Amino acid sequence: MVKERIAALPLKKRKNQAPQVCLVTSRRHGHWMIPMGKKEKKLSNADVARLEAYEEAGVLGRLNKKNTLKVNTCSGHKKKKRCVFIYPMEVRSKLKRWPEKKQRQRCWVSIKKLSKLLSDKNLAKAITKQYGK
Numbered sequence: 001m002v003k004e005r006i007a008a009l010p011l012k013k014r015k016n017q018a019p020q021v022c023l024v025t026s027r028r029h030g031h032w033m034i035p036m037g038k039k040e041k042k043l044s045n046a047d048v049a050r051l052e053a054y055e056e057a058g059v060l061g062r063l064n065k066k067n068t069l070k071v072n073t074c075s076g077h078k079k080k081k082r083c084v085f086i087y088p089m090e091v092r093s094k095l096k097r098w099p100e101k102k103q104r105q106r107c108w109v110s111i112k113k114l115s116k117l118l119s120d121k122n123l124a125k126a127i128t129k130q131y132g133k
Helices: 045-057 111-117 121-131
Strands: 003-012 020-025 036-038 059-063 069-075 080-094 106-110
Touching: 003 045, 003 059, 003 121, 020 045, 020 111, 036 045, 045 059, 045 080, 069 121, 080 121, 106 111, 111 121
Parallel strands: 003 080
Antiparallel strands: 003 020, 003 036, 020 106, 059 080, 069 080
16 A cells, blocks of 8 residues: 655745755654655645645745645655655745754755755655756
8 A cells, every 4th residue: 555645845946046945854763854744634735735844844835736746655664655745835934933843953955965865765856857947
């Protein structure tokens, strides 16, 4: 059975600079990842992506639902199959305090550097291909 995950891809853009992605560390192993969570019955996928970006990374912004990316990947030490729906988010504000601030680290990297930091290499490759233009 393939598990479905919902993720946000928080992006900040500055004039004359390449966009940057917000990464957070996982709670268990400290691996770099994008904010991600499980589907929830009472929330739409877009709302889950928004919630994860807020809870895990402390960012707020506008989602681009039209450019959602679906990636089939394997991850974790048991290489479990999963399908990740990635919602790009134009970050409008970065919070100083958020629910999981004490449990995670946050960093901003260029899309080109994703493959070096992101623990899930399949996700990094798909994100770079789709949004690294």
